[in-house]
Amino acid sequence: MKQKSVDTVEFAKAIADETRQKIMAICCCELLSVNDIVEKTNVAQPTVSHHLKILKTAGLVRSERRGKQVLYTLNQERMAEGCCQVAENFAPEHPVERMG
């Protein structure tokens, strides 16, 4: 049962921005609209949409439309996969494993 492989460069690039990590933290355990995120981050709406697109393309957020809004949430599963793959590649002698 081989895991679907993760492109660790794409993964790292996707999370390598302060604004993006702010967004990720905010919608980590919640389903938030773009406007919610705009308000909580004090970042312009096009900027938020841009970052959400990058995260989406990397598979790190899920989105669903509800009426006029589009709700986003962090894909923790993918985050964990990315982290584990990085650790597997670059810390093979300091094992890190997913639990549960």
Place this chain on the structure above:
Amino acid sequence: MKQKSVDTVEFAKAIADETRQKIMAICCCELLSVNDIVEKTNVAQPTVSHHLKILKTAGLVRSERRGKQVLYTLNQERMAEGCCQVAENFAPEHPVERMG
């Protein structure tokens, strides 16, 4: 016993480059000179030095001079810490733990 905290933005930025990940992979389990890395990557020497400096600043490689050479090796400990911190921040419901 709180772990020394990791700046996940700095960590992600440090590993968010293809050439850097090539270098990291190459000196993951070996102590290599800059020239060794140059030869194994087909990247110009100043470029390699530049990337090594970024990794060093982020605490992700260790270096020691041996004669004229400077030997580098990936700091797996720090890599594991970085990965775990990212997972802790962004995948709290999909636990990832360091072993051993």
Place this chain on the structure above:
DNA sequence: TTGACATATTGAAGAACATCGATATAATAT
């Protein structure tokens, strides 16, 4: 179908970054 609201896309400007040739610094041997 018009208006109001929510999000996405476009386009432009500036910042940050990767790359490498040229050169400087460091270490060693003769």
Place this chain on the structure above:
DNA sequence: ATATTATATCGATGTTCTTCAATATGTCAA
């Protein structure tokens, strides 16, 4: 001291990225 080898720094160039105003698209209500 000088030459040789190894690495680091400098400086310039082109690329990628972030940001946001303006605008387009999508959704729904009246």
